[in-house]
Amino acid sequence: xxxxxxxxxxxxxxxxxxxxxxxxxxxxxxxxxxxxxxxxxxxxxxxxxxxxxxxxxxxxxxxxxxxxxxxxxxxxxxxxxxxxxxxxxxxxxxxxxxxxxxxxxxxxxxxxxxxxxxxxxxxxxxxxxxxxxxxxxxxxxxx
Numbered sequence: 001x002x003x004x005x006x007x008x009x010x011x012x013x014x015x016x017x018x019x020x021x022x023x024x025x026x027x028x029x030x031x032x033x034x035x036x037x038x039x040x041x042x043x044x045x046x047x048x049x050x051x052x053x054x055x056x057x058x059x060x061x062x063x064x065x066x067x068x069x070x071x072x073x074x075x076x077x078x079x080x081x082x083x084x085x086x087x088x089x090x091x092x093x094x095x096x097x098x099x100x101x102x103x104x105x106x107x108x109x110x111x112x113x114x115x116x117x118x119x120x121x122x123x124x125x126x127x128x129x130x131x132x133x134x135x136x137x138x139x140x141x142x143x
Contacts, residue, residue: 031133038082038112038135041075045084045110046139048073053088053106053141064093064104064143072120083116104143111136 052068067088075082091105113121113134126132 031131034114034131034133035135037079038114038133039137041079041082041084041112042110042135042137044075044079045073045086045112046108046137048084049086049088049106049108049110050139050141053108053143058143060102063102064090066090067106072116074119082112082114083119083121084110084112085116085121086110106141106143107138108141109136109138 048071049068053065056065067090068086070085070087073084073086075084087109089107091107093101094103094105095101096103111121111134113123113126113132115123115126115130115132117123117125122134122136123132126134
């Protein structure tokens, strides 16, 4: 009888450990998916910023366009719930090998998160363990 009780307690303990490990793996998998979505949201922000600086047709006689203002993009569809905050820094103009001036380099930075602070990312107040996910991508665009 004692060995039967001991065996039941041991099996119950092993079952509890298995349930705990399974729960932790499910949580980690969910955060993995959220991380991928955050990465895609940041990439969408980079593409938006690139489009803004490349949109006007190139004309070497005209100065390159200025950086777009810092913008917070609320994303739709499968990225709903994510915000991509896009910033831009423009370097001075330069001359290419053909002697044409009015080229510029833009440094675009997109930070995407799922719990923005006042509509912008990053959110330094988001506590670890709350499901907060953030990704940042930086890109150089030459025009």
